[in-house]
Amino acid sequence: MIGRLILLASLAIAVVSAQQCEVCKKVLDDVMAKVPAGDKSKPDAIGKVIRQHCESARNKEHKFCFYIGALPESATSIMNEVTKPLSWSMPTEKICLEKLKSKDAQICELKYDKPLDWKTIDLKKMRVKELKNILGEWGEACKGCTEKSEFIKKIEELKPKYVKEEL
Numbered sequence: 177m178i179g180r181l182i183l184l185a186s187l188a189i190a191v192v193s194a195q196q197c198e199v200c201k202k203v204l205d206d207v208m209a210k211v212p213a214g215d216k217s218k219p220d221a222i223g224k225v226i227r228q229h230c231e232s233a234r235n236k237e238h239k240f241c242f243y244i245g246a247l248p249e250s251a252t253s254i255m256n257e258v259t260k261p262l263s264w265s266m267p268t269e270k271i272c273l274e275k276l277k278s279k280d281a282q283i284c285e286l287k288y289d290k291p292l293d294w295k296t297i298d299l300k301k302m303r304v305k306e307l308k309n310i311l312g313e314w315g316e317a318c319k320g321c322t323e324k325s326e327f328i329k330k331i332e333e334l335k336p337k338y339v340k341e342e343l
Contacts, residue, residue, distance in 0.1 A: 196273060196284050197272035197273055197277065197284040198287055199236045199237060199239075199283075199288060200271075200272035200276060200286065201268045201269055201272050202237075202288075203229070203237050203240050203241070204258070204262065204268040204271060205268050207222070208262060208268070210225050216265070217264075217265075218263060219256070219259035219260050219262070219263045220259070222258075222259045222262050223255055226241075226244075226246050226259070227247075229246075230247055234312075234313070234315060235289075236286045236289075239286060243280055243282055243283050243286075244257075244258055244283070254276065254279050254280065257271075257275045257276060258275075258276065261275055272284060289309075292310070294339050299331060299332075300324075300328065304324050304327060307327040307328065308327065311334075314337075316330070
């Protein structure tokens, strides 16, 4: 009985830690996949790849890049807290949870939005802000849109491009 409780508790902890810092871990994993093998121990080379990655980042990943100082408009920088441990081959989860979270707790509060279920979604019941967020995730804008119906029309026009219907 006690063994089962311990197992359940450890599983619960694993699930919670997997959800913490999910944006941070994904960005750092993506960046390290782009760093050439010969540069993986060079903090400056890693920093350069992070900045290149952040140039095209959107939404939550863009916010993460802003927080660590990888963007030109960032107010402060904690890039050394990222690049040095990465150059030592420290796991990204440990960097996010132990190094970055203590510097800026907002980093681990970033979470990806849950994907929308396009089969059951009713755009007419959504708020304009939510409709704008959908367009923002797609990297699109609705120029001149003032009415909710115009945002819905734009999403319906772009939907085939961004939403892959399952057969």
